[in-house]
Each structure stands twice: as structure tokens, then as C-alpha cells.
Amino acid sequence: MHGLINRAIQSFVCATYGRSCWLRVTEAAELGFVEFEAMLVYDDDVSIRVMDVLSAEIGRPKAEILEDVGTYLVSHPNMEGLRRLLRFGGGTYVEFLHSLDDLSDRVRLAVSDLALPALELRELSTTEYQLLCDPGLPGYSSVMVGVLRAMADDYGALVILSHDGQHETTEVITVTLVESAFSEGRHFDLGARAE
Numbered sequence: 001m002h003g004l005i006n007r008a009i010q011s012f013v014c015a016t017y018g019r020s021c022w023l024r025v026t027e028a029a030e031l032g033f034v035e036f037e038a039m040l041v042y043d044d045d046v047s048i049r050v051m052d053v054l055s056a057e058i059g060r061p062k063a064e065i066l067e068d069v070g071t072y073l074v075s076h077p078n079m080e081g082l083r084r085l086l087r088f089g090g091g092t093y094v095e096f097l098h099s100l101d102d103l104s105d106r107v108r109l110a111v112s113d114l115a116l117p118a119l120e121l122r123e124l125s126t127t128e129y130q131l132l133c134d135p136g137l138p139g140y141s142s143v144m145v146g147v148l149r150a151m152a153d154d155y156g157a158l159v160i161l162s163h164d165g166q167h168e169t170t171e172v173i174t175v176t177l178v179e180s181a182f183s184e185g186r187h188f189d190l191g192a193r194a195e
Contacts, residue, residue, distance in 0.1 A: 001047040001137070002114045006036035009050065011079075012072045017058060029053040041113070048138065063163075066139040070146020074154060085110075086151060093157035093180060097121055097129055116140070127178075130164075133171040141171035148175060155180075 013022045026034045029049045036042070055062045073079050074086065085106070089099030104116040117134040124130060131148070133141040145163050152159040160176040 001042055001044050002111075003036050003038045003040040003042060004111060004114055005137075006042055006047055006050070007038045008073060008079075009047075009054075009069060010036050012069045012076075013054065015072065015076060015078065016068070021057060025050060025053050025057055028057070044138070051139070062139060063142040066142035067146040067149075070143040070148075071150040072146070073143070074147055074150035083154065086147070087154070093152055093155040093159070094177065096151055096155065097131070097175065100131060119144070127176060129175040129177070131173040131175060133173065135169050135171075141173060145173055148173065 010022060013025065023034060029046075029052075031046065031050070051062050051065070055065060058065070074083050086096065089096040089103075098121055100119045100121055104118050107114055107116050115136070117136040117140050119134070120132040122130040122132065131144065133144060141163060145161055148159070148161055157180050158178040160178060162174040162176075164172040164174055166172075
């Protein structure tokens, strides 16, 4: 698994549960190190071991933790760059949803060796959508649920999300748009400002 993914999990754990929790996890997972290098690629079993130990350490299911990682990736000040990248998907939450079809390609432009599973949005009606997540990255659909929830807040939209599990080889997330302008949302400037 790519080091950027592992590094994001490390950052989430340190910001949410503290560095001491992270150190306990790395020791119990028998990594032999405490810091993931962002540009290295690690065996998948290393990442799986870390998530198994983290789940036991904090007493929460892995899917819930990964959903929180997705929320962290959008909402924490440490991750403002990723939030900006996602906000370039459109001026509304629905435009953002439609931009997810190209997310794996956009990520590959930024980091050529980071391959995310393909996403496909199906519009069932003007208020109901299904996001199909291809296989290839364990827990990716759970992370996407967190991202979708945090981006709804970011846009000020009120949504209901349902992780419907696996249909054939694809994970399905249902997004029901209750109200597109439920609240003001977070401020976003398209252009970066020089200070």
C-alpha cells in the first residue's frame, strides 16, 4: 500500500488519539519503525496489521475508523490541500459527486504511483445517487463514506449516506440529497491568496 495512505492513517491517529496511541500501535504491530515514509510503497499486510491493532487498541470496528479517516482527510486543518483538490470538483455538492468519476485519474496526475480504485457515480434521481467503488484497496469505500459526509458539510448540503456493502465485486454507497443548501458551508476561495 502506498506510503501516502499509511501516512494519512498515522496522521489521523496522532491528531485524534495522540502520539502515544500511535506508538503503542506500531509496537504491537511489530513494524520496527514508527513513521511511514510518504513516497514508499509498503506490503498490504503491514497496513492491515496496523488497522487490526488500531481497532483493538481503541475498541472500534475498522470500518468506523476508516470512515473517520475519510472525514479527517477533508475537515482537519492539516489536510487543507486535499480539501482544496476535492472542492475543485465543482461549486455544488452534486457537481462534486459527478467529479468523483475522475478522482483516481486526478490523483494519479499528482502522484503517478498512487493508484486508487475507480469510482462510478450513478444518478438514480435528482436526489438519489449511488457511488460504485471498484475493488483494489481494502477499506476504500469506508473512507469514501467519511469523505462524502465531510464534503456535504463543507458544501452546506444535508445528505443521508448508506454503505450498502458489496454487490458482486463492487462496493456501493447510496447518497440521498435531502437539501442542497441546508447550511452556509465552509468558506472556499478558488484562487490561492498570497500572504
